[in-house]
Amino acid sequence: MAASSPGTIYEAIGGAEAVRRLVEAFYPKVQAHPLLSPIFPEDITPVMEKQYMFLSQFFGGPPLYTEAYGHPMMRARHLPFPITPERAEAWLACMRQALEETVEDESLRMLMLERLSGPAYHFVNQP
Template identity: 35%
Template sequence: MLGLNKIFAKRQDPTYRATLYFKIGEEQGTRALANRFYDIMLTAPEAAELLAIHPQPMDSIRERFFEFLSGWLGGPPLFEQKYGHPRLRARHLPFEVNQSMIDQWLFCMNKALEKEVKDLRARKAIKQAITPLAQHMLNC
């Protein structure tokens, strides 16, 4: 019962309610965003090169992306709890990340945001933050 009380108290905290995680629907919204991202990657011809470098099936990568987004958006730090610091650039160094790959990734993410994030301010804030993060992955 104590765990539920902590969750309830956290949800009443104004700083928690100001997080993007909260604004997009907490766990359900974050999971929907992560899944929509990969659904778009699977079906959009514009992301064919990006899809080709992802191992199939993508169940585990969907889960890791959800876990990363959870913490990155201000929710529970699920990725860090399981794997440690995200070290995104280091984790992506084994892959050729050129501008085309970044553009394809941003295409999928922006489409997913448009479909899943109804709060326009939250959507805009995520887009503004995710673009430089994606550009930081450039390694060739």
């Protein structure tokens, strides 16, 4: 497994443990959200593991997702799910709450949310 680069978001938030805490704080919010829960499976555990792997890589940590599944191709992987602008906003709202619970540094939270906003809206495939 490759080490993360110095000065990454991954390192700044505390590495693997911090990403795991973020994912564990995030998915109960997703499951409780009326717009999001219908597009997620009841057994959220595999989704959480993939998200952990992806976010580790996305924020500059080891390329866990690519090692396990190949290139992320996230837009293509999300095409089967009806993602509206409202669902993208709901996803980001849940992530914002999870970040507030797990990342102390406000500027780091804002940076992470900003980085996630592009992909969240890029996955929109429904009006």
